[in-house]
Amino acid sequence: MEVLREKVEEEEAAEREEAAEQAEHAEKMERMVRLAEVSKEERILTQDELRDLEKKMMAVEIPIPAERPIINKAIIDVSKLPPSYTTNSPKEEHLLQVADNFSRQYSHLCPDRVPLFLYPLNECEVPKFVSTTLRPTLMPYPELYNWDSCAQFVSDFLTMVPLLDPLKPVVKKKEKVSPKKYAVKPPRDLTSRFEQEQEDKRQQEIQALEKKRLREEEEHLLEAEKSKPDPLHGLRVHSWVLVLAGKREVPECFFIDPLTARSYSTKDDHFLGIESLWNHRNYWVNMQDCWNCCKDLVFDLGDPVRWEYMLLGSDKPYLSLTEDYDEGMDNDDDVEYLGKEDEDKSFDMPPSWVAQIEITPEEFETRCPNGKKVIQYKRAQVEKWAPYLNNNGLVCRLTTYEDLQCTKGLEIKEWYQNREDMLELRHINRTTGLHVDYFKPGHPQALQVHSYKSMLPEMDRVMEFYEMAREDGLIKREETPMTMTEYYGGRSDFLSYRHINFGPRIKKLTQNSAESNPRPMVKITERFSRNPEKPADEDVAERVFLITEERIQLRYHCRDDYITASKREFLRRTEVDSKGNKINMTPDMCISFEVEPMEHTKKLLYQYKTMIHLKNEEKLSRHQAWESELEVLEILKLREEEEAAHTLTISIYDTKRNEKSKEYREAMERVLHEEHLQQVETQLDYLAPFLAQLSPGEKLTRWQAVRLKDECLSDFKQRLIDKANLIQARFEKETQELQKKQQWYQENQVTLSPEDEDLYLSYCSQAMFRIRILEQRLNRHKEMAPLKYLALEEKLYKDPRLVEFLKVFV
């Protein structure tokens, strides 16, 4: 990869660069120039090469044209930077001279070309050669290992460029099946081909006209929107990254724009030409003609005719690197490795002067400076936040606008993370007022998608559920003010669909608001999937309860080789006439059509039984519909509560945020630490200094053991006495001082200022305190000393090294 500098497009990009730099500095990030290079001959990639490339990729930087004031001194505290920032080593000085020489020769030979970008001033206003601003660094984040995610991070760090994640539609590819041997021929097409053609022609003409009109309109619009041609076209400078083909399975060279993290082919129209390119080892000037953008450039850096190198030592990047990379497999010591490489290959290139990049996990997670970033696009705006920054879990918001000035909002998409209610994405259509909430699995009501215009019940709304999560198998529930449609799956009663039509609410005379007044149901339609255990003629496919008309319609499933299905309709009109509950079943109450007429179904008894059964079913269905309404209310209430609370979940693995685990961990650490201290104490060997007096390897004799013990004890006694003396001495000293002070005070009492008096009093109280403490310590020592002495004696008797010899005396 090379960072290239050259004149291309976009002044703004450069400006953004600057802004980003500043932000970066604010983050105490060292700016470094970097460049990883991939050389072509490496066909086999070793772990090291990958790591090496990784290192190179890590070192991110932006070269700045020298003529521009780069550094905002107010932001960077120059004094805290290491000396390499402020001074040049002799080697660097030498290099600068070489570069200066090169530059002069170049401007002499190519007077038409822009001066080379060789040694810009760094933040401390010291000229530095561009290659030395690159420092390959390996970062501990796996995301930064590959160029795409790495570039994404860099672009986030520099300026906010989110890659949109549009929900791509899954394109089903229909496989073309080869015709089978006995496949029937398609029926003959008897329609007139001529007429068809005429019709097609007419349609095409209409379409063409329509298209033309649309195109014109579009062009019109485009023209209006098109900004004026750039007066500085071809003059702007920009720098970006070039990845050379070869290593790590990179098949061909490509560009990466560090500000957008997008890769471009080297043939891309946006890149008008290359002035020079460099990595951490060398600097090359492009000698090829860029009349056709970068399309004809050959990126063979070993070709001195096309690429004029600056340093002779590493002029063959394509040939000389192989052996080095093949050696030292799995080299863990990156620094050493780097050093060796520098030594071998670019003896003239001094080591990089920049400090190593350090990215803390917090910074890595935050990505953007302060965890927030706003990117403006044409007719759209993206806002990004770090996780947990917003207390409602919002991490990204995309707003699209109708006009270029971004005043009329069209759509808002909000992405959430770590929400306890599992809300993942909210899509708000400003024009229609439609809200669509998407949930991850795990919502208490198994909600998957919820689209609504208002949170009030009995309005247009669609709720989709995670299919397997619900006991009743509900998949989807659609509501309009007058209907409710439910879709089910995987039920044991094979119900797949229920549609309820409501009538207008009847006003109740009693104005008791606590009592619910459900809308009357007019019609319930239920559909069932095929129950393979029943014959098709007895398996109901659809049943419709026309509640107000008192009719029940049944449609059965279609038999396997039939095209019509049995139907049956029950009329209950007669029930009204009879008094009370008695129903007189008559043959005209049931109208049926049977595909294959059966004997038993003709019977009134059968029909009567079916009807009674259906009446019960109707009651059940009405009850279920009523329960569904209640459930909607419940879900809406729950959603409102969740929305109000918007609690965030914290993973148990998130050690930073999980308070409980943090406390627990700290407690554990404390316990461990205490245990460790105790252990150290117990391990303190009281015999060690005495044993050391004996010559090593010598065996203890009884006499020696006894002497050892005595010495140890006497030593300890001495120490106790010393300690007592010390405390005593301090006590006396304090007492004396206090007495002196008191004396002094009594002498000068009259002349003293109130401040001095205050001082004296506070001194007195402090001294008294100290004396009291010392007194206590002394007393305690006196109490404890004999006990400690005895304890040591006991211990010595039990000491495994002495126990043999001392046993006798016990």
Add this chain to the structure above:
Amino acid sequence: MSWPYDSMQLKVMDDNMLKVAVGEQGPQEEAGRLAKQEDILFKDVLSLQLDFQNILHIDNLWQFENLQKLQLNNNIIERIEGLENLTHLVWLDLSFNNIEAIEGLDTLVNLEDLSLSNNRISKIDSLDALVKLQVLSLGNNQIGNIMNVIYLRQFTCLQTLSLAGNPIAEAEDYKMFIYAYLPDLVYLDFRHIDEQAAKVAKIKHQYNIDELKHREAQMQAQLEDEQGQREKLAEHKLAFIEHLDGSFLFESLYAEDMEGNKLSYLPGVGEFLEAYKDKFVIICLNIFEYGLKQQEKRKIELDTFNECMQEAILENQEQGKLKVAKFEERHLQCLNAIREETELSNIEKKLIECSDDINELFNMLMMLEMQLVEQLEETINMFERNITDLVGLFVENVQSLMAQCRDLENHHHEKVLETAINYLEKILKGEMDKDLPDDVRALFVDKDTIVNAVGASHDIHLLKIDNREDELVTGINSWCTHLVDKIHKDEIMRNRKRVKEITQYIGHMQSELDNLECGDIID
């Protein structure tokens, strides 16, 4: 039995009695009124209770085809009979009768619960057909042989058994024996079987049971083996090459050939015969392999054909369904509009529209059907051609292989003849007169006799080969004709069924519309 049934009037199970029972036990209230009004058919009855009726003979039950539960307890029945038609029976109670032997249950394959307690049964048997049996109640009978229980091992679903009150139940070992021999049993004599006791019983009878199990396993294996062989043979028969995978045909050549067998004693003929047999068997195997391959080919051909037919029919059906569904939607709207319309002239106009709609649907559906018929006919003809070709080819190749067999036979015949004549000459010269059996020697009287004998053997062989070939050829040809006939017939049936369906549907729609018209006029 203790009660004095002699003093009571015996009843005969006649229509009246059954009708009364059905009426009493049938639906009640409104449903009962309807039932009475319509007369309940015996075949619709699912459950029948005929207890305490003093019935002597079971009779007149043949109409209760769908009966699932029958209670005949507390009668004086002496024989189980007249239950043959009640194949759906699940629950049968014959307790408290005078039955002496279990019989007449061979058709009740769905029976799960059988109660025969308080009878005079002395032996458990004739229950083989009752594969679903779960509960068997045989309490208070005369069963005296404990080994009789082993018969119940074959009922894998049997969970509940009661044998209390039988002579065997008095035996000391009774419970242990049953626990051990019927390990799947859950309840014995209405008590749950203790697992611990079952374990103890099992250990106690371990040896006998193992032996029994071994025998059962052997029987099972033998059965499976036979089954496998039968299946294989059936498969070969399908390919018309049964018994060709070995020397079966060759052996059949000599099975009825007395002379041939005699001639094989001649020196040298044995070797010819061996070589002949080897070659012959190889050809047979060739035929066999070829036949299997051809069978596979025919099967694939047929499968593809069936699949394509099914697909075409299904697609057509889908189209039809769609048309019907669309029509119904429109028709419903139309009918509703007519109902709401008040102006008579408008009603009439709409009725005509509706009727036109129905006609149009009819035409459309019929057109679809005709289209399908045409398509299928073409396909069927193509298949017919192909399958006939395939069969023809098979027959041809088999015939050529058979011809090879005949050649071999001819060759063999010549050799045998030559040897025989040579031998005859030697005999006539009196040279070789050793260890020939008498009946073989009888052939070597003169040249005619021996030539005739050899010729007869040859003829028999050729006849056998011809027969086998004919069998194969006729078999495959008749299969082919049957298949094609069946396909044609099925297609015709399908067509008729569909046309009938369409007309029926259209008729219903039309009559519905007519009814509406009438109703309107009345209104």
